[in-house]
Amino acid sequence: MEKILDLISHKMADAFAAAGFDPAFGRVTVSNRPDLCEYQCNGALAAAKTYHKPPIQIAQAVAQQLDAVDFEDVSAVAPGFINLRVSGAFLQRYLQSMRQEPDFGVNKEPTPKTIVVDYGGPNVAKPLHIGHLRSAIIGESMKRIYKFFGNNTIGDIHLGDWGLQMGLIISELRSRQPDLCYFDETFTGPYPAEAPFTLSQLEEVYPAASARSKADPAFAQEAHKATFALQNGRPGYRALWKHIMNVSLPDIRRNYDNLDVHFESWLGEMDAQPYIAPMLEDMKAKGLAVESDGALIFPVAREDDKKEVPPCILVKSDGATLYDTTDLATLVQREQDFKPDKVLYLADKRQSLHFEQVFRAARMAGIVRPETELEFLGFGTMNGKDGKPFKTRAGGVMRLEQLISEITEYVRKKVVENQIVEPDAVEETTRRIAMAALKYGDLSNQPTKDYIFDMDRFAAFEGNTGPYILYTIVRVKSILAKYGAWESLPIQAPVSPSEKALMLAITKLAPALEAAYRDSAPNLICSYIYELAGAANGFYHETRILTEPDEKLQAGYIALIGLAKDILETCINLLGFQAPEKM
Secondary structure, three states: OOOHHHHHHHHHHHHHHHOOOOHHHOOEEEOOOOOOOOEEEOHHHHHHHHHOOOHHHHHHHHHOOOOOOOEEEEEEEOOOEEEEEEOHHHHHHHHHHHHHOHHHHOOOOOOOOEEEEEOOOOEOOOOOEHHHHHHHHHHHHHHHHHHHOOOEEEEEOOEEOOOHHHHHHHHHHHHHOOOOHHHOOOOOOOOOOOOOOOHHHHHHHHHHHHHHHHHOHHHHHHHHHHHHHHHOOOHHHHHHHHHHHHHHHHHHHHHHHHOOOOOOEOOEHHHHHHHHHHHHHHHHHOOOOEEEOOEEEEOOOOOOOOOOOOOEEEEOOOOOEOHHHHHHHHHHHHHHHOOOOEEEEEEEHHHHHHHHHHHHHHHHOOOOOOOOEEEEEEEOOEEOOOOOEOOOOOOOOOEHHHHHHHHHHHHHHHHHHOOOOOHHHHHHHHHHHHHHHHHHHHHOOOOOOOEEOOHHHHOOOOOOOHHHHHHHHHHHHHHHHHHOOOOOOOOOOOOOHHHHHHHHHHOOHHHHHHHHHHHOOOHHHHHHHHHHHHHHHHHHHHOOOOOOOOHHHHHHHHHHHHHHHHHHHHHHHHHOOOOOOOO
16 A cells, blocks of 8 residues: 555655656655644755756645645745645545455555564573663564564574573583593483483572683683583593573473564574584685685675674684684575565664674585575663663672562552452453553663663653553544444544544554564654654544444544554554553
8 A cells, every 4th residue: 555655655656747847856844843744845945956947836736736635735935845645535545444454455465475583591500680671672572573464484592591690600610520430431321311410400500600710720721621522522521411401491481482582483592503614614625715724714805894893613622612703604594494585683783793693604615505694683772760771789690580579569559459450350451551561661762872760760651662652552442442443434524623633543553563674663653653642642632432422523532542542552562562352
């Protein structure tokens, strides 16, 4: 379906042509002065140079060609602006078409793509913490946006299950329980079916091992050797690795489920291991991977680089592989499994150099096709009110589970104290409001920017917050429920400024979604629904809807707010949360 701005621009182009001027000057923009007009065309200013006429004269000639049926007000203003207000009939036809089109007439990809979104990256054996929050929230939203536009989307958690943390855990376990069969190189199996540790014990082992490695060089060296042995197939260590995975994964799934974040692919660095050796051999054969001080590196610097871009280190001098290696091998695997047209990576923006190196190496080595798009969406940090990275009260890194629990409890108190819903609906209502507060609070910020986590502000029912958006939806749902069947009611021409303002806000849906899709910016959807919710509430406050005596007028009101509600619900689903039934 044609966007309203394009439709108006076409009408303006026709008016320029009818007045004897090039239709290319007929581009229309949304006015930044809504007190003066709704749309504006500045083409007469540019046309004046071509036709050697005063711009106001051109503007006046063009304005006379515009159809009064489509525009209720057209004015040529010095030095040559054409200001427009569209007619109620024009808006009525446009919104009625939106209602009848699938997904409100938003145009989808003409040729759907296969897009892999890498937005997990948790290390197993470690609890998820708030550092995993932004990648999960932004990544899930981008995956949903891609899918909305008709693409085949694959969310990949990309588990950190094969690096040094495994060697640290194995070494610490060996130090504590040296008699376990996993450390006996003569043991031939079978290994026990049950892990020799619980989840809570495992989560204590890793930080202890990490701290020990910093203070004890010998232990750190032992951990590196254990990592190398694991990666080279030592049976006992492989058996321990399976135990670690079996104990960790259910907890990781539970935490992501609590965020309503879901992955189609649960592969990790270990799954990329079979691709590493042939990949490295191919790189060496092509002269791309070279030895340097006992390590294998892949130079990726270019002559036009304005700053130094170090080589990818593929294999260290001790034989261990690094993130560069596994990320490249993962791309080999993804190309084989999915043949993606695009891969989007979500990670802290401080990893931008790493991804620049990996992307360059992948293209130089022919791992991805020339037309494959590789995008890194680096996000800023979530900070406390002091402007520093968010911490627990004790000063440590907060577990994601704790953060969700705290904001949920904060919302629950509000729900109970204000008696928002019946007792049996408290938990589900609380969960949805808390998720809206948390996700909207994050997503309403530009992804690359740092932001302040402010629970009081995020969970407020007023202002630019998730709960405010939910409250608007629930309010409209209540009106529609009292009215009865409304889905087949026709959109009507507006009879008040607030009604027209709501209709104009609705027409901005497609540009907002397309911009979010194009720019990888869910915050643009947040901006749009905040404007739409404000317009819906403005209309509600100024209009007698359920008490309107004129049945035709009332039906038009109901149809309009019903359309606004449907659009808001579609948008919050793209952001990853849902509205409760009552609030």
